[in-house]
Amino acid sequence: xxxxxxxxxxxxxxxxxxxxxxxxxxxxxxxxxxxxxxxxxxxxxxxxxxxxxxxxxxxxxxxxxxxxxxxxxxxxxxxxxxxxxxxxxxxxxxxxxxxxxxxxxxxxxxxxxxxxxxxxxxxxxxxxxxxxxxxxxxxxxxxxxxxxxxxxxxxxxxxxxxxxxxxxxxxxxxxxxxxxxxxxxxxxxxxxxxxxxxxxxxxxxxxxxxxxxxxxxxxxxxxxxxxxxxxxxxxxxxxxxxxxxxxxxxxxxxxxxxxxxxxxxxxxxxxxxxxxxxxxxxxxxxxxxxxxxxxxxxxxxxxxxxxxxxxxxxxx
Amino acid sequence: xxxxxxxxxxxxxxxxxxxxxxxxxxxxxxxxxxxxxxxxxxxxxxxxxxxxxxxxxxxxxxxxxxxxxxxxxxxxxxxxxxxxxxxxxxxxxxxxxxxxxxxxxxxxxxxxxxxxxxxxxxxxxxxxxxxxxxxxxxxxxxxxxxxxxxxxxxxxxxxxxxxxxxxxxxxxxxxxxxxxxxxxxxxxxxxxxxxxxxxxxxxxxxxxxxxxxxxxxxxxxxxxxxxxxxxxxxxxxxxxxxxxxxxxxxxxxxxxxxxxxxxxxxxxxxxxxxxxxxxxxxxxxxxxxxxxxxxxxxxxxxxxxxxxxxxxxxxxxxxxxxxxxxxxxxxxxxxxxxxxxxxxxxxxxxxxxxxxxxxxxxxxxxxxxxxxxxxxxxxxxxxxxxxxxxxxxxxxxxxxxxxxxxxxxxxxxxxxxxxxxxxxxxxxxxxxxxxxxxxxxxxxxxxxxxxxxxxxxxxxxxxxxxxxxxxxxxxxxxxxxx
Numbered sequence: 001x002x003x004x005x006x007x008x009x010x011x012x013x014x015x016x017x018x019x020x021x022x023x024x025x026x027x028x029x030x031x032x033x034x035x036x037x038x039x040x041x042x043x044x045x046x047x048x049x050x051x052x053x054x055x056x057x058x059x060x061x062x063x064x065x066x067x068x069x070x071x072x073x074x075x076x077x078x079x080x081x082x083x084x085x086x087x088x089x090x091x092x093x094x095x096x097x098x099x100x101x102x103x104x105x106x107x108x109x110x111x112x113x114x115x116x117x118x119x120x121x122x123x124x125x126x127x128x129x130x131x132x133x134x135x136x137x138x139x140x141x142x143x144x145x146x147x148x149x150x151x152x153x154x155x156x157x158x159x160x161x162x163x164x165x166x167x168x169x170x171x172x173x174x175x176x177x178x179x180x181x182x183x184x185x186x187x188x189x190x191x192x193x194x195x196x197x198x199x200x201x202x203x204x205x206x207x208x209x210x211x212x213x214x215x216x217x218x219x220x221x222x223x224x225x226x227x228x229x230x231x232x233x234x235x236x237x238x239x240x241x242x243x244x245x246x247x248x249x250x251x252x253x254x255x256x257x258x259x260x261x262x263x264x265x266x267x268x269x270x271x272x273x274x275x276x277x278x279x280x281x282x283x284x285x286x287x288x289x290x291x292x293x294x295x296x297x298x299x300x301x302x303x304x305x306x307x308x309x310x311x312x313x314x315x316x
Numbered sequence: 317x318x319x320x321x322x323x324x325x326x327x328x329x330x331x332x333x334x335x336x337x338x339x340x341x342x343x344x345x346x347x348x349x350x351x352x353x354x355x356x357x358x359x360x361x362x363x364x365x366x367x368x369x370x371x372x373x374x375x376x377x378x379x380x381x382x383x384x385x386x387x388x389x390x391x392x393x394x395x396x397x398x399x400x401x402x403x404x405x406x407x408x409x410x411x412x413x414x415x416x417x418x419x420x421x422x423x424x425x426x427x428x429x430x431x432x433x434x435x436x437x438x439x440x441x442x443x444x445x446x447x448x449x450x451x452x453x454x455x456x457x458x459x460x461x462x463x464x465x466x467x468x469x470x471x472x473x474x475x476x477x478x479x480x481x482x483x484x485x486x487x488x489x490x491x492x493x494x495x496x497x498x499x500x501x502x503x504x505x506x507x508x509x510x511x512x513x514x515x516x517x518x519x520x521x522x523x524x525x526x527x528x529x530x531x532x533x534x535x536x537x538x539x540x541x542x543x544x545x546x547x548x549x550x551x552x553x554x555x556x557x558x559x560x561x562x563x564x565x566x567x568x569x570x571x572x573x574x575x576x577x578x579x580x581x582x583x584x585x586x587x588x589x590x591x592x593x594x595x596x597x598x599x600x601x602x603x604x605x606x607x608x609x610x611x612x613x614x615x616x617x618x619x620x621x622x623x624x625x626x627x628x629x630x631x632x633x634x635x636x637x638x639x640x641x642x643x644x645x646x647x648x649x650x651x652x653x654x655x656x657x658x659x660x661x662x663x664x665x666x667x668x669x670x671x672x673x674x675x676x677x678x679x680x681x682x683x684x685x686x687x688x689x690x691x692x693x694x695x696x697x698x699x700x701x702x703x704x705x706x707x708x709x710x711x712x713x714x715x716x717x718x719x720x721x722x723x724x725x726x727x728x729x730x731x732x733x734x735x736x737x738x739x740x741x742x743x744x745x746x747x748x749x750x751x752x753x754x755x756x757x758x759x760x761x762x763x764x765x766x767x768x769x770x771x772x773x774x775x776x777x778x779x780x781x782x783x784x785x786x787x788x789x790x791x792x793x794x795x796x797x798x
Contacts, residue, residue, distance in 0.1 A: 139397065174634035178651075179653070180639060183639045189641050204398070204405070204439075
């Protein structure tokens, strides 16, 4: 008879998730305008030092970032909040009887607000890009298995989507060289390939839990959702804090239910978790918000100092 | 336990009737085979419940109280980021013994990404064996359904897996095994179900089976021709004791360049070829590149460098991953637009080997059908193409036809074949280039020559060589007998 194999979570993956959660929380709660800048800088620096196996994501991420930044600047310049400052340009104005007027004078205040919102949007995109760059599709899927149990099968294609996009982008030069460049259709290919990978993951399905545990998970999700909603409505916590706490509770409960083992392969794997804890501690101690933002830069310093391990990753 | 399949028919969207209605029993280790397109995989998919959405299944099989475990063809690229133990679903003694017995490796903690993809390809089937055995130990009636688990495996692993399946069946698990490698599968099977198409199937005990639509493997053909009893058809030792086999002399064909008066030879410098000597490649020949240590990536790299030199290109073309989600008709038109050739004719050629449909994508075809398409498109190309395991997944007749075409057709370009299948290589290639193991160091020289001279250097020699004959092909022995 085979020994039961408990799912193994790598502490590095938990650390990346924690750091991204803390950065996300900082973006929504910090008053410092440096927070989005620090998040973007950290993401760019980490991008260069981690996730070589998922090379190819740069081009799609840059495209998405350009679209997001342009959209935010244009939207806020046209209808955005913020006023004051000097008038830079007077746009044609149009307004309906009720609602925000579109166009009108473009002031430095409105432009500054637009840039700040664009930076914030880019920072969110950077966090998303960072998680798919630093955590492989399988590890994301395993994390999903642990947290969501049987319901994870619905999210598995999402876990593999970025990795498949990177693979398709890497294959593009080959197709072009063979005269098949016109046949590259990233979106349908990503959807189909991510689904195939999810099916492949199911074929070695690590989650086989009984109905009782599934019922416990459903109850937990309901309880966490209700609690988070109540806390947010009652203004005990902000919506972001309540959501993050809910996810944290579900993650810990999932780890207990699936008896997951947390694996530390090397000391450097602890860096994201330690950096997340540092930023969280500073925020809780209510130190200066700029200092909290700057603490986010500790992570790229660590990842630059310790090169990525490309050899044997899994041990007995 | 017997699982009785009664008038099973499958209709697949975009394909029509894939199989049936067929009826047969699954007892012990039952091999399901037939020409590509006769629906063996559709039967396996129906039993395993993995047919695509919209598929219609008629007929019945007794499945109440029977746990069905299905193992299908899985992707090799990219490999899952998990350990062998995780892929096997356990790290116990049984898993360790099974892994050791099939692969010769001991470490269950190794990551799949550190192993050769051809080794990792055996993991889904082994997982299926372990799970089915565990279910049997719990007293559950279990049917293990395997759909072409050997497609991507090296010859030695194929033998190891077949033996593991035999042991599993001996332990009380019923197995339905869809397979095209008859030389490995038939000797281990209890029964053979050959699908003939159009709803016809013939069922025989393995020791009495003779194929209706497929060519027998060479050892079985020769044993039959020499009058051996059916039970000894697959036994190389018995075959090797026959005086005609031991005394047979292989037919040496003239070298490709000498047989054709107007041939062009391109010299690939040693440093470019990376094989330790200047390599003359004859335009029009089929050259097999075989890694002695099974390192397919290295063989592909050498083949791509040779192709680039032959086409006078500065550097090798990047490896091609065929777009899997484009309709075949469009793929063929685009390919032929860039490389020359007639798209419709190319797909018609592919259809000789396996059923292909212009409107469906490569992903909607079986692995064998995809290989047939890749081969046909490469054959239409006016440039030197590298074929990566072109025979994998094809049925025996498809492999025979492809080998004959590669060997005999006049072509304006050379064709480079990277493969591990010795029978295919010696039949398809004019010459073989056997690369030394990487462990021998950079100064080790490759071996180049016609199959007759080089076959003994192959990592897994052809069946007749393993039987002790100098001949490679049945007709070499048979001509002496006559």
